[in-house]
Amino acid sequence: MSDEIKKGLAGVVVDYTAISKVNPETNSLLYRGYPVQDLAANLPFEAVALLLWTGDLPTEDELKQFQEFERAHRALDPNVKQAIDLLPTDCHPMDVGRTAVSVLGANHPKAEDSSPEAELEKAKALFAAFPAVVAYDQRRRRGQDVVEPNADLDYSANFLWMTFGEEQPEEVVDAFRVSMVLYAEHSFNASTFTARVITSTLSDLHSAVTGAIGALKGPLHGGANEAVMHTFDEIGIRKEESREDAAGRAKAWMEDALAQKKKIMGFGHRVYKNGDSRVPTMKAALDRMIAHYGRDEMLGLYDGLEAAMGEAKDIKPNLDYPAGPTYHLMGFDTEMFTPIFIASRITGWTAHIMEQRASNALIRPLSEYNGPDQRELPNG
Ligand SMILES: CC(=O)SCCNC(=O)CCNC(=O)[C@H](O)C(C)(C)COP(=O)(O)OP(=O)(O)OC[C@H]1O[C@@H](n2cnc3c(N)ncnc32)[C@H](O)[C@@H]1OP(=O)(O)O
Numbered sequence: 001m002s003d004e005i006k007k008g009l010a011g012v013v014v015d016y017t018a019i020s021k022v023n024p025e026t027n028s029l030l031y032r033g034y035p036v037q038d039l040a041a042n043l044p045f046e047a048v049a050l051l052l053w054t055g056d057l058p059t060e061d062e063l064k065q066f067q068e069f070e071r072a073h074r075a076l077d078p079n080v081k082q083a084i085d086l087l088p089t090d091c092h093p094m095d096v097g098r099t100a101v102s103v104l105g106a107n108h109p110k111a112e113d114s115s116p117e118a119e120l121e122k123a124k125a126l127f128a129a130f131p132a133v134v135a136y137d138q139r140r141r142r143g144q145d146v147v148e149p150n151a152d153l154d155y156s157a158n159f160l161w162m163t164f165g166e167e168q169p170e171e172v173v174d175a176f177r178v179s180m181v182l183y184a185e186h187s188f189n190a191s192t193f194t195a196r197v198i199t200s201t202l203s204d205l206h207s208a209v210t211g212a213i214g215a216l217k218g219p220l221h222g223g224a225n226e227a228v229m230h231t232f233d234e235i236g237i238r239k240e241e242s243r244e245d246a247a248g249r250a251k252a253w254m255e256d257a258l259a260q261k262k263k264i265m266g267f268g269h270r271v272y273k274n275g276d277s278r279v280p281t282m283k284a285a286l287d288r289m290i291a292h293y294g295r296d297e298m299l300g301l302y303d304g305l306e307a308a309m310g311e312a313k314d315i316k317p318n319l320d321y322p323a324g325p326t327y328h329l330m331g332f333d334t335e336m337f338t339p340i341f342i343a344s345r346i347t348g349w350t351a352h353i354m355e356q357r358a359s360n361a362l363i364r365p366l367s368e369y370n371g372p373d374q375r376e377l378p379n380g
Pocket residue numbers: 008219220221222224262263264265266267268269270271315318319320
């Protein structure tokens with residue numbers, strides 16, 4: 001292999017971006033210059049979405065207008081419902097999310113209009129429409145009907161309302177909001193890069209988001225939040241177990257898994273090598289949910305796995321590690337975790353789609369051929 005080849009584009013800088021700065025040296029993440037922790041502590045997710053799209057925090061009026069828009073566009077689209085109903089209830093919910101975005105694109109009157117105004121409008125509409133897809137998909141798998149949106153509730157509270165058919169306590173809504181802010185944007189990760197590659201061919205916004213969903217599904221990327229829960233399930237969640245006992249079992253599980261050279265989902269990161277900047281904020285939200293639901297044994301499992309991984313390999317958790325158990329405690333089915341990630345990352349993806357389009361160059365790297373030399377057909 002040539003020295004020039006960078007497998008997985010590791011360490012390669014391919015373009016500028018003004019949307020977010022991931023800094024592994026200072027272990028920080030800025031959205032448009034603002035530390036993500038500050039945004040998560042202070043702002044509704046709708047304001048963070050506007051920040052990512054426009055580059056600036058919205059004024060009170062701009063936020064209010066967007067919140068009204070979001071409320072007006074959040075009901076499950078009848079075309080989308082029809083398409084979802086054709087899909088088996090045992091397919092992966094990421095397939096449902098991918099299909100829903102594709103259907104929304106095919107039905108959008110400005111699907112082929114890539115002016116900045118049309119792109120922003122499409123991004124906002126997708127942001128508003130997607131929670132109903134996740135909510136309905138979880139419900140139909142449980143044999144339940146659609147829950148109509150509740151116009152008294154903001155984005156995060158309504159997401160939970162449409163999923164569970166009940167208003168959730170403030171601290172649960174807040175932990176969910178925090179997760180949405182933290183998942184929104186992370187520079188040139190695999191799914192965002194996918195969206196930018198698709199956009200670079202001058203394809204449309206919904207195609208780029210559909211492709212990004214495909215990239216997010218994999219367990220090396222967004223699918224890890226679901227995989228973390230499978231680990232917890234494999235170890236066994238025993239309600240009422242003491243934190244210490246749960247931690248002991250988790251530690252033993254991890255030592256065994258590492259001895260078998262298994263890759264443990266929810267740990268490690270391509271860019272952060274000394275811990276993910278978002279984990280402390282998400283872990284604090286998880287701690288609040290553990291206290292709220294009285295589920296100390298979950299903390300034992302969490303701590304036991306983290307400690308054993310740290311001792312054996314010094315590899316730190318990534319955002320998916322605390323996010324998975326948080327969504328579990330809230331009552332989401334495990335396979336819905338990555339679709340929730342879509343709902344959040346739609347903001348980052350669409351901001352990157354607009355940025356790519358504004359300063360486009362076709363993304364088309366080179367490869368070094370290592371197949372057989374030129375040869376002739378047997379009867380040539
Ligand atoms: C929101 C997100 O998308 S965050 C990422 C979510 N993904 C996961 O949690 C999946 C699990 N983690 C991983 O597979 C990796 O850490 C990745 C894909 C995220 C990053 O991978 P890379 O930067 O390519 O690092 P790479 O996979 O080469 O790992 C370097 C070394 O650490 C080890 N390692 C890294 N992560 C893990 C892990 N989760 N479990 C066990 N070993 C690991 C690798 O086996 C490798 O060891 P080696 O040098 O002895 O072969």
